[in-house]
Amino acid sequence: MEVMTGMPEVTKTEVGRMLFQVHREKGVETAIKKIRHGIGDDWKLFTESDIKVLERMLGECWVYIDSVVWESIAFSQLKYTDVLHIIQIGDVSKGKDSTDTKAVTDVTAILTGKGKPAV
Numbered sequence: 001m002e003v004m005t006g007m008p009e010v011t012k013t014e015v016g017r018m019l020f021q022v023h024r025e026k027g028v029e030t031a032i033k034k035i036r037h038g039i040g041d042d043w044k045l046f047t048e049s050d051i052k053v054l055e056r057m058l059g060e061c062w063v064y065i066d067s068v069v070w071e072s073i074a075f076s077q078l079k080y081t082d083v084l085h086i087i088q089i090g091d092v093s094k095g096k097d098s099t100d101t102k103a104v105t106d107v108t109a110i111l112t113g114k115g116k117p118a119v
Contacts, residue, residue: 028058031075035083038076046083053090054083057107064104065111073111082110 032055036043046054062070086107093100108114 024059024062027062027070028055031058031062031073034075035078038078039080039083042080045080046087050087053087053094057086057090057093057103060104061107061111065108069112074113075111078111085110 032051035054065073089103089106093103
């Protein structure tokens, strides 16, 4: 008779998903810290809801941006208006069922300094 002890076995796929999520959260957390530092006192002008939208949009972009490019983004150089644009884009795409490719493309353009798309 075999006695099961300990935690249930976790598949490699589940471990991969968990690691992906942890890396994504860490990337977003680091970006937020840099943005907050760069913006300074203006950070206080954003609501908790605004910050959640910003985190969501950064997380979506993290998935699509090459890691080398992500690491090269000067998050601390983003201006208040850049962050406001990202939040506005996120608000527009919030109700969509799946990832809004245009929103991710527009936010990526802001992050990489390759444009300031109209909102």
